[in-house]
Amino acid sequence: MTIGSEMLQVSENSVSPSVAIIGGGVAGATAAVHMSELGLDVLLMEKGPGLVNGPPICHLHAGGNLYREISLQQCIELLRQSIDTVRLYPHTLNKRPTVIAVPHSDPGVPDDILPRLGVIQRAYQQLVDEDERNRVLGFPAEYYQTFMREDLDRLAKLTQPEQPGTIEEWLIPFAQHTDLDTLKYPVIAVQEYGWSVFRLAASAELVLEALPNCRVLARSTLVACDFVDNQWQLTYLDEQGKTRHAACDYLVNACGFETGKLDDMARQQRQRLVEFKAAYVTQWPQCQQAWPEVIFHGPRGTPQGMAQLTPYADGVFQLHGMTQGITLFDDGLVASNETSSQPELPQHLENKITRGWQPEATQERTQRAIVHMSQFIPDFARAEVGGKPLFGAQQIPGDDATLRAADVTFAGQHYARIEVVKGSSALEAAEKIVATWNLVKANQTGSIEDLHPVSMRLTAEQVERKALQLADERGYPRALAKVVGSA
Numbered sequence: 001m002t003i004g005s006e007m008l009q010v011s012e013n014s015v016s017p018s019v020a021i022i023g024g025g026v027a028g029a030t031a032a033v034h035m036s037e038l039g040l041d042v043l044l045m046e047k048g049p050g051l052v053n054g055p056p057i058c059h060l061h062a063g064g065n066l067y068r069e070i071s072l073q074q075c076i077e078l079l080r081q082s083i084d085t086v087r088l089y090p091h092t093l094n095k096r097p098t099v100i101a102v103p104h105s106d107p108g109v110p111d112d113i114l115p116r117l118g119v120i121q122r123a124y125q126q127l128v129d130e131d132e133r134n135r136v137l138g139f140p141a142e143y144y145q146t147f148m149r150e151d152l153d154r155l156a157k158l159t160q161p162e163q164p165g166t167i168e169e170w171l172i173p174f175a176q177h178t179d180l181d182t183l184k185y186p187v188i189a190v191q192e193y194g195w196s197v198f199r200l201a202a203s204a205e206l207v208l209e210a211l212p213n214c215r216v217l218a219r220s221t222l223v224a225c226d227f228v229d230n231q232w233q234l235t236y237l238d239e240q241g242k243t244r245h246a247a248c249d250y251l252v253n254a255c256g257f258e259t260g261k262l263d264d265m266a267r268q269q270r271q272r273l274v275e276f277k278a279a280y281v282t283q284w285p286q287c288q289q290a291w292p293e294v295i296f297h298g299p300r301g302t303p304q305g306m307a308q309l310t311p312y313a314d315g316v317f318q319l320h321g322m323t324q325g326i327t328l329f330d331d332g333l334v335a336s337n338e339t340s341s342q343p344e345l346p347q348h349l350e351n352k353i354t355r356g357w358q359p360e361a362t363q364e365r366t367q368r369a370i371v372h373m374s375q376f377i378p379d380f381a382r383a384e385v386g387g388k389p390l391f392g393a394q395q396i397p398g399d400d401a402t403l404r405a406a407d408v409t410f411a412g413q414h415y416a417r418i419e420v421v422k423g424s425s426a427l428e429a430a431e432k433i434v435a436t437w438n439l440v441k442a443n444q445t446g447s448i449e450d451l452h453p454v455s456m457r458l459t460a461e462q463v464e465r466k467a468l469q470l471a472d473e474r475g476y477p478r479a480l481a482k483v484v485g486s487a
Helices: 026-037 072-088 110-130 149-155 172-177 197-209 256-266 347-355 359-374 378-382 423-436 453-457 460-474
Strands: 018-022 041-045 098-101 144-147 187-190 214-217 221-228 231-237 243-248 250-253 272-283 293-296 307-311 316-321 333-335 390-397 408-411 415-418
Touching: 018 026, 018 243, 026 041, 026 072, 026 197, 026 214, 026 415, 026 423, 026 453, 072 110, 072 423, 110 144, 110 187, 144 149, 149 172, 172 378, 197 453, 197 460, 221 256, 231 250, 250 256, 256 272, 256 390, 256 415, 272 347, 272 359, 307 359, 316 359, 347 390, 359 378, 408 423, 415 423
Parallel strands: 018 041, 018 250, 041 214, 098 293, 250 415
Antiparallel strands: 098 187, 144 187, 221 231, 231 243, 272 316, 272 333, 272 390, 293 307, 307 316, 408 415
């Protein structure tokens, strides 16, 4: 990988097609990893200083169990896509279960979740039967487990081992610190793992650095593109603000929430939504136990919205509160219109993206998230602000804000959009682009591991070391980059 303003020019004698990918978030970085590993000539353009530095990623979403409103088909798609993603990025997981709890403040019934979990469990079993390498979420028979009040009362009396080895051992701190009177039963624990955005970024950067056929243009912004003589002619500003030019055979739009700007340049209109969201970094030094992730369900956008507790190392927890005053914003969901494919966020949210957060806003919203969580975990009221928020804007294709599983669309000449809503969909989108455009020879087939030899050579130690460096550079606690959970 080279970083700079080199031309990507294709001659008639080129052995491999050239692909330019605009946007270095999880979608663009994953597409670059996949296509570069296949031997394609890839240019990855990212306006920021590094890769995978967008909306907060903390959860793999293998099965979509956080979302009661999505279809069973989307759940199965997320399960399959997540498994493939783990196989590509094996050192990015934090392996601990997720607890799904329905409080009395929520109109839902826990038993309503169980039939869907059974279907997902059987789908997982089938995938493992097809290929043992798909067993990345533990044993299918142990995919989920239910707990009644008396089970949690029993666990509350136990001492958690230093390294939990069973779902029951993982639930000990939940049983000890949660106000169990606030919940309906059963409580469900499912093998949905955490996903480290810093180790994901580290994995992608390390792979692309090792691949000479991929060039990354950081701090570079596309300003024009035209399809001329069967090639895309690109004009961009490099990190010094100088105008540069490049050409490629195929153009992939993977630029996250600014996807619509490239659609406008390419004259390929598309309806979409953009949603600004934030998660909050907290420190709870009084509790150093190994926690599962915990989801307290609640109606989205109401004061009783879902509360999500994501554990990291060293007593650091990330919080989502799906209320308008915490993770969601009153004017944070916007739509495109007839004149542009790019939805326009209000200026104060654009300022957060371009300039960061003011300290008082960080303090206010993080404290609201702490209060929201402490209604279920009273001791969490002692938590403090642990760092700046993880935040960003997410594009959603079409007009359905509840969509969670999406991948790619094609338009015009040699132009594709990666439109993932969840990061685990990115690999499948890249695979579909390669297949639809016939970018590799028919004999270039094989397993994920066979097709990505450079990715497979990474070690857990390499990835964590790079992730710690990225956390330092981006101004976040190192705890967010550390490996936590089961071995």
